[in-house]
Amino acid sequence: MIIYLKKFGTNLNGRQFGKESYSAFKPSLRDVDKDENIIVDFAGVITFTPSWADEFLGSLNDEFKEKIILKNTENPSVQATIDMLEQIYQNKFKIK
Amino acid sequence: MNNKFLTISQAAERIGVSIQTLRRWDESGRLISIRKKDTSHRYYKEIDIDKFLNNYVKNLYKLAERWAAAEKSSEVPADYYCKDISVFQGRLTRLQNDLGKVYRLNKIYPLISAITGEIGNNSFDHNLGNWPDVPGIFFAYDLNKGQVILADRGRGILNTLKKVKPELSNHQDALRVAFTEIISGRSPEYRGNGLKFVKNVVVSNEIDLKFTTGDAQLTIQKNDHDLDINKSKIYIQGCLVLIKF
Numbered sequence: 001m002i003i004y005l006k007k008f009g010t011n012l013n014g015r016q017f018g019k020e021s022y023s024a025f026k027p028s029l030r031d032v033d034k035d036e037n038i039i040v041d042f043a044g045v046i047t048f049t050p051s052w053a054d055e056f057l058g059s060l061n062d063e064f065k066e067k068i069i070l071k072n073t074e075n076p077s078v079q080a081t082i083d084m085l086e087q088i089y090q091n092k093f094k095i096k
Numbered sequence: 097m098n099n100k101f102l103t104i105s106q107a108a109e110r111i112g113v114s115i116q117t118l119r120r121w122d123e124s125g126r127l128i129s130i131r132k133k134d135t136s137h138r139y140y141k142e143i144d145i146d147k148f149l150n151n152y153v154k155n156l157y158k159l160a161e162r163w164a165a166a167e168k169s170s171e172v173p174a175d176y177y178c179k180d181i182s183v184f185q186g187r188l189t190r191l192q193n194d195l196g197k198v199y200r201l202n203k204i205y206p207l208i209s210a211i212t213g214e215i216g217n218n219s220f221d222h223n224l225g226n227w228p229d230v231p232g233i234f235f236a237y238d239l240n241k242g243q244v245i246l247a248d249r250g251r252g253i254l255n256t257l258k259k260v261k262p263e264l265s266n267h268q269d270a271l272r273v274a275f276t277e278i279i280s281g282r283s284p285e286y287r288g289n290g291l292k293f294v295k296n297v298v299v300s301n302e303i304d305l306k307f308t309t310g311d312a313q314l315t316i317q318k319n320d321h322d323l324d325i326n327k328s329k330i331y332i333q334g335c336l337v338l339i340k341f
Binding site for chain 2: 046
């Protein structure tokens, strides 16, 4: 499955918005097969922050762990946020 | 020369404050109206209102400081006040779009927008349901000067962090913890890491930060890995922040 984050907006910030985004998307995750990877695509996202990411990627990480692959992470706020989350979660994300 | 006159309600709308505030400012001499007699209606020269607004824009940081430091809350222009998080989100997206048009910032503007978002959201997340007097934040920017200013009249960093670190006893230590200690895992404290992100971004880029809470003031700039925390000249109950780029 590919999750296109730009479908949630170009400015992804705030816990409340992150929580709402994950809740809205959660039903779609039921379609994921047992061995399927979850590709999170950042193309088109402009502002990405740890507060939004902790609610969305953190929840995804709790559920799917090593099946998550991040893609199109060149944006500096995406990179800075991923670095921060890796420090907090003490694990490395797979990046395509 | 512009000799047009405005009624008090037109002037209040232009500045974004109430008529009562303009009456008070008239009495205190801050913005004097024109009246035929003491009992007559108040009028303002349009040119005087424009000058007053220009001064406001020149002193955005001072304006935020005055609002955040005052014992009793005063009114701020509606354009700079976000009463709730949805107003802030909308204006933050406008900042993102405006920053994106500034050529010299084309590599770092997502980071400026991201740290502004983290600081503003922190104010709402940590004070929701607990604002001591006025809910919401002051949020303004001047891209010609390369400045973003945020302020709140919330509980401040020390009172917020004391909930998870009761041993903290002063604003300087609280500020240091907020900007340096990583809280690992996603529970029990979900919120503790936004300001560490802000610090990481500032030390790696051409961005300066001044952050005041209580009687403590932190300044950080590029490559500043040691935090410079001093006593502030003015006491801020919540937080007052200047981001320069």
